[in-house]
Amino acid sequence: MNGVAVHLNDLRRTFGAVHALDGLDLHIEPGELIALLGPSGCGKTTALRILAGLEDADSGRVLVGGKDITGLPANRRDMGMVFQAYSLFPHLTALENVQFGLKLRRRSGGDRAAAMLDLVGISAHAGRYPHQLSGGQQQRVALARALAIEPQVLLLDEPLSALDAKVRVQLRDEIRRIQTEVGTTTLFVTHDQEEALAIADRVGVMRSGRLEQLAAPAEVYLRPASAFVADFVGLSNRLPGVVEGDTVTVLGTRLPLVQKATGGPEVTALVRPESIGVVPDPGGAARVLSTAFLGPTSRVTLEVADSVVIAQVSGESLAELTVGTPVRIDLRPVPVALQD
Amino acid sequence: MAGLRARRARRQSTFRWTVLAVMGVFFLLPLAAMVEFTTRGDSNTWSLLADWPQLSATYPDLAEGIVASLGQALFTALLMLVLLVPTAIWVRLRLPGLRPLVEFICLLPLTIPAIVLVVGLAPVYAWVNYFLGGSSLTLTFAYTILVLPYAYRAIDAGLSAIDVKTLAEAARGLGASWFTVMARVVLPNIRSAVLSAAFLTVALVLGEFTIASLLNRTNLQVAINLLGKSSATMSVAVSLAALILAFVLLLLLSLFGDRRKASR
Numbered sequence: 001m002n003g004v005a006v007h008l009n010d011l012r013r014t015f016g017a018v019h020a021l022d023g024l025d026l027h028i029e030p031g032e033l034i035a036l037l038g039p040s041g042c043g044k045t046t047a048l049r050i051l052a053g054l055e056d057a058d059s060g061r062v063l064v065g066g067k068d069i070t071g072l073p074a075n076r077r078d079m080g081m082v083f084q085a086y087s088l089f090p091h092l093t094a095l096e097n098v099q100f101g102l103k104l105r106r107r108s109g110g111d112r113a114a115a116m117l118d119l120v121g122i123s124a125h126a127g128r129y130p131h132q133l134s135g136g137q138q139q140r141v142a143l144a145r146a147l148a149i150e151p152q153v154l155l156l157d158e159p160l161s162a163l164d165a166k167v168r169v170q171l172r173d174e175i176r177r178i179q180t181e182v183g184t185t186t187l188f189v190t191h192d193q194e195e196a197l198a199i200a201d202r203v204g205v206m207r208s209g210r211l212e213q214l215a216a217p218a219e220v221y222l223r224p225a226s227a228f229v230a231d232f233v234g235l236s237n238r239l240p241g242v243v244e245g246d247t248v249t250v251l252g253t254r255l256p257l258v259q260k261a262t263g264g265p266e267v268t269a270l271v272r273p274e275s276i277g278v279v280p281d282p283g284g285a286a287r288v289l290s291t292a293f294l295g296p297t298s299r300v301t302l303e304v305a306d307s308v309v310i311a312q313v314s315g316e317s318l319a320e321l322t323v324g325t326p327v328r329i330d331l332r333p334v335p336v337a338l339q340d
Numbered sequence: 341m342a343g344l345r346a347r348r349a350r351r352q353s354t355f356r357w358t359v360l361a362v363m364g365v366f367f368l369l370p371l372a373a374m375v376e377f378t379t380r381g382d383s384n385t386w387s388l389l390a391d392w393p394q395l396s397a398t399y400p401d402l403a404e405g406i407v408a409s410l411g412q413a414l415f416t417a418l419l420m421l422v423l424l425v426p427t428a429i430w431v432r433l434r435l436p437g438l439r440p441l442v443e444f445i446c447l448l449p450l451t452i453p454a455i456v457l458v459v460g461l462a463p464v465y466a467w468v469n470y471f472l473g474g475s476s477l478t479l480t481f482a483y484t485i486l487v488l489p490y491a492y493r494a495i496d497a498g499l500s501a502i503d504v505k506t507l508a509e510a511a512r513g514l515g516a517s518w519f520t521v522m523a524r525v526v527l528p529n530i531r532s533a534v535l536s537a538a539f540l541t542v543a544l545v546l547g548e549f550t551i552a553s554l555l556n557r558t559n560l561q562v563a564i565n566l567l568g569k570s571s572a573t574m575s576v577a578v579s580l581a582a583l584i585l586a587f588v589l590l591l592l593l594s595l596f597g598d599r600r601k602a603s604r
Contacts, residue, residue: 054512
């Protein structure tokens with residue numbers, strides 16, 4: 001199964017007065033997995049539904065494998081889709097669900113359906129009805145059903161959001177494994193930044209119907225294109241700083257900027273908690289306000305001058321950071337974004 | 341405190357059983373009287389009722405009424421399903437904005453008395469007579485309107501119980517046409533609702549008298565009414581049999597409803 005390229009060209013869609021898509025341009029390489037990430041109402045699901053043919057765009061074009069499919073109905077688009085809501089047909093068993101699309105294509109589908117259930121690790125439950133399966137198992141079957149028809153494009157519309165945390169991480173990794181294995185071009189829509197960063201080749205951060213940034217996960221996280229991206233992806237401290245050329249001085253440390261400053265010298269810099277080092281120091285200017293143990297890492301809330309700063313430290317160093325301890329803050333020289 | 345609660349529970353239980361007993365007597369006494377009346381003396385009413393050839397020879401009008409009612413029930417159920425099921429599914433899937441209007445139209449017959457309906461239907465049936473003749477089966481059209489409120493409610497409840505939109509979109513994505521979506525995805529999942537609508541239709545049509553009588557057609561109830569003037573025993577026996585049949589249908593309906601709930 002070889003992936004195809006997907007182009008969304010200048011897609012526009014309004015719902016009443018709301019611009020769900022405002023000239024969206026997106027290019028997905030063959031076999032690539034792109035995660036569209038953004039807050040509720042940013043248009044990510046609308047983009048996916050237009051690609052699936054379940055929604056019509058007001059204007060713009062959809063090209064798959066170089067072919068314009070803008071006007072093609074959903075049933076002739078050759079796309080596999082997994083929905084956020086459980087969408088297995090309740091009157092069919094897991095195996096029959098997977099066979100459904102194959103039978104419509106006049107293929108008996110017994111072997112292929114069984115192989116797909118095996119691929120998603122659910123062949124032991126082939127004879128069960130959806131109501132006899134857990135949420136995670138149902139989504140696995142839905143994934144097998146979508147892949148069974150050998151779609152040109154796989155569309156995943158927040159397929160993990162109804163599942164509990166542990167199953168979510170497990171299934172997320174499996175989706176990535178299977179997608180790499182079959183090589184289908186995939187669009188994954190989510191509002192969960194961790195999910196998007198973990199699963200995608202490239203992450204597209206959306207805001208008000210447009211792409212704010214489309215880049216590799218590390219790039220999005222470490223070099224956010226805008227304050228919105230820096231703020232939406234990962235936690236950020238808002239700290240006062242002074243711009244000097246291509247750098248900004250924050251809490252006495254000069255830090256490089258991800259993009260040139262456009263405003264005045266006094267700005268608000270967005271600094272990641274993991275870029276902040278905390279060292280116990282009786283003469284330190286900061287003081288520990290509270291701590292939270294999160295397992296492998298811990299979070300420390302500090303008070304410095306008039307600001308509250310959140311820092312991420314290793315689990316072991318938490319022992320010496322009790323509430324009220326005076327500390328020194330060391331900022332690592334990683335590029336930071338400035339608030340608009 | 342506990343004693344007070346126990347006394348209150350006892351009082352409530354006594355009240356419940358009293359209400360149940362009074363209602364039981366209210367409903368069962370006339371039925372018992374019907375059984376007693378139809379089996380009085382050396383009457384062979386019930387054996388005659390079970391012997392179709394002899395019944396139709398002895399009471400040809402009654403036999404004609406029974407056949408007409410069964411035909412009306414069958415065709416009304418079919419016409420109702422053919423009209424209502426695709427409409428209800430299509431409105432849910434593609435025209436959700438029209439849902440309140442469709443619901444209003446379907447519930448309208450409930451608010452119009454049968455006698456008023458007949459006044460409106462009479463001129464329409466003049467044309468029906470002209471094109472299709474005066475057969476009692478033509479009442480199917482009037483009955484389809486009459487059963488709309490009940491059938492629509494049943495089917496709509498069935499559609500509400502499943503996520504029609506997501507299932508349809510999943511099927512469309514897999515390559516299904518709209519017809520396949522309806523026939524192979526939605527319909528199998530609202531089967532019990534469709535059966536409920538059909539049972540309610542049959543029960544309603546078997547009990548209908550006003551429209552048939554005023555439009556000069558025959559059916560079971562019209563035949564029973566006529567028979568009452570010549571053979572009271574047989575008319576009461578047939579009424580009781582029709583009542584039991586309707587009761588069995590409603591019992592089947594609730595059984596299907598229970599099975600649907602149990603499978604969730």
